[in-house]
Amino acid sequence: MSEYRFEDIESRWQRRWSETRVFEVDVDVSRPKFYCLEMLPYPSGDIHVGHVRNYCITDVVARFKWMRGFNVLHPIGWDALGLPAENAAIKRGVHPEQWTRQNIAGMKRQLVRLGFSYPWSREVATCDTEYYRWNQWFFLKMLEKGVAYRSKAPVNWCPSCHTVLANEQAQGCECWRCHSAVEERELDQWFLRITDYQDQLLDDMRQLTAWPERVLLQQRNWIGRSEGAEIDFMVEGGAPLRIFTTRVDTIFGATFMAISPEHPRIEELIGGASGEACIRQDLARLRAQDRRARQAGEVEKEGVFTGRYAVNPYNGERIPIWAANFVLMGYGTGAIMSVPAHDQRDFEFARKYGLPVRVVIQPAGENLDGDMLAEAYEGTGVTSATGDFSGLRNDEAIRLMTEHAEKRGFGRAAVTYRLKDWLISRQRFWGTPIPVLYCEKDGMVPVSYDDLPVVLPKGAPFTGEGGNPLDKVPSFVEARCPRCGGRARRETDTMDTFIDSSWYFYRYLSPCKQDGPFDPEAVRYWFPIDLYVGGIEHAILHLVYARFWTKMMRDLGLVDFAEPVVRLFPQGMVHKEGEVMSKSRGNTVAPDEVIAEYGADTLRLYILSVAPPEMALEWSDESISGAQRLIHRVWRLVDRHIETIAAVSAFSASVDSQAERDLRRKTHQTIQRVTRDIEERMHLNTAVAAFSELVNEIQRLEDRLDSESGRVVLREAVESLVLLMNPYTPHLCEELWKRLGHQEDLVRHAWPVADPEIAREETIEMAVQVNGKVRGHIVVPQASGEEEIRQGALAEPKVRAHLEGQEVLRVVVVPGRLVSIASRRS
RNA sequence: GCGGGCGUAGCCGAACUGGCAUAGGCGCCAGACUUAGGAUCUGGUGAGCGAAAGCUCGUGAGGGUUCAAGUCCCUCCGCCCGCACCA
Structure with missing residues (x-):
């Protein structure tokens, strides 16, 4: 009897797979293809069994599809740019590239040791200059099309990561990577116009029938499309102030206006007011409130009267303009009409400051009184005390009142989104250099395509102080203007690494291609991705960016479809001692030890055996x-x-x-x-x-x-x-x-x-129920007819005993399953 | 607060469209083989009652629909995830 010696067996077959290149594939139009993808791992060092689970799932599917006759592409690569490498450089004095390459080598060894069916010739690391040069190429294309642009805007700054973050990456005012509270800063930054695609990102979800509904829901929430109207309120002695509302039907109930303390016109509005200094002090206090708590609604509603009045364009009423902490500059126009009777936030504010509450929507069969309300009525109803618009169902009122505003020119139907343009500048070294120059004479000038890639320099100082190390490399910063040949300064911001992961699955198709990011022929064959397995935490970061990127490429004429992934499969997390397994929690189990023992x-x-792949394990x-x-x-x-x-x-x-x-x-x-x-x-x-x-x-x-x-x-x-x-x-x-x-x-x-x-079973054993309880079993031949089964069931001795003295009311025969007899005492 | 998911033996989990609840594994118990076993094999293992045949109860709690409910409907409880002063 031979012994099972897994070390020998596993290393022998791993060697063989590698030597015979058995998982290497090419386009083969004579065979059906299957593109089986797992999310690009970050080379943080060691993998733990959480990652292993992800790769086991795709490996089973890949090998299964192979055996089913498919031409299977199941590639792997490395999300190799990003902060941890640079932080390691600061801490230990190793260059980020060296740290990254070492980690890749170690993790690759682990993956090989697990026997995964990767075509290693297609391995891609995003820190390869031949990879990120295409990030730069895409950037230049987007710059030409106006999709990439530079703008000064209030942005999220993570004080611990020393860089700005995109909106998606600072949800709840917390840095997605280190969970520090982010600060707002006004900076000149590079953006991608993802908002040009917001409706497509929503509409194309119809194509994503094999995506889990919860992921689509999260994306829908994040994009946050909201239909309503914009209305301009005249301001006494000033330019009109624009507000956004979804409930224009309640505008006759507006008893004050509220604007964000950060509103750009706040200075103008309070200028010359009596007690201006006090107002300014209050404003400063409101602005200093914790940003996260304010956005989450955890602070008490507070405000200050600006001293100015606006005029309601529907009824000519003069209403005070307040500055209020619950109005956020980041949404809509940063100013609202306040209708305390029909908006809970406005209601709370009005009660606190003694502002009037006027009901203009009456629910069916009721007659609400503003002075008696305990809370705002936000439901549907019929308009009342609304002048010419009285007595309408409120959805009808919205339509007519919006039309009215358009006719009179003080408002229009409008759609607001929560999604913001994608801020891609990062003030860190280990990322793709943004390929532009600033010439003393010509201003911002793109690097020419022939000069790509702009390569990260060697010898940058990683001190952890004084900002981006790139700034301190004169040979990098100092450049010639491609237009006038004069002195120019190179952009030292690098790109968000989510750019790298937005299109890596195209690069796998032709990883060595020199004259383009990918081979269109290969895309025609391999795309779309048939199965994409990864963590749910990427539901609105990576997966929205990746969807956007494909649409952007389609508009550049590079692909002819809008969605890259047919089926998304978010695998469940691996837990240990009731907590998610992760490096930061320090509860990881390394595969190496398990492999060594078993x-x-x-x-x-x-x-794979212990739980279904989508569930926590x-x-x-x-x-x-x-x-x-x-x-x-x-x-x-x-x-x-x-x-x-x-x-x-x-x-x-x-x-x-x-x-x-x-x-x-x-x-x-x-x-x-x-x-x-x-x-x-x-x-x-x-x-x-x-x-x-x-x-x-x-x-x-x-x-x-x-x-x-x-x-x-x-x-x-x-x-x-x-x-x-x-x-x-x-x-x-x-x-x-x-x-x-x-x-x-x-x-x-x-x-x-x-x-x-x-x-097929030769005979079938069927249960016989009497009044819902199993009382006996009969064995019948496979081909038995219903009547035969029925007779058999009624003849079964135990069943007969239970039917003693009973009248059979009904016999339900479910062939192959059971017989159900309903009876009652006769 | 809103939205989504989950709740089945001591533990992980099966049960596709309503059709014999608990497949498979872990653990535990017993036996076999063995110098030995933390190896292997065989059997047992939801609870209660019973000598047994069997009976009763049992899928978070309560109600309902149905010949039949883990599965469908209503009310509630607990846990997890997402969103959240979004105008």
């Missing part, structure tokens, strides 16, 4: 022994039958004993189950249960299979098992396959096909 196949099988060191045992059982099973099995010829003998029929049936049922579990349902864990059942069944029957035909059946069962398990435990299965006398690599071998005739 082998890669056991780790893979365990991770609680890591447990104990239950891994279940996977280990299954592998040992399969190993020994093949081992003890290898000689008898190898001796039998292909299928010939007739199958006649009960044991033979039982095992054949189980074999074909298992093929059906596993195929469906992987292909249709992605229930990768239940397939493992099916493996166990088949092994159990083989062991139960093996002693009764020593005839010629028995050995044939046994061979079919064992070989099917090896084929079915191959996506999960490829080293083991390749080894067993070879021992079983085959030459071919398993990925090249066809997936087994079930014969439904063989898989």
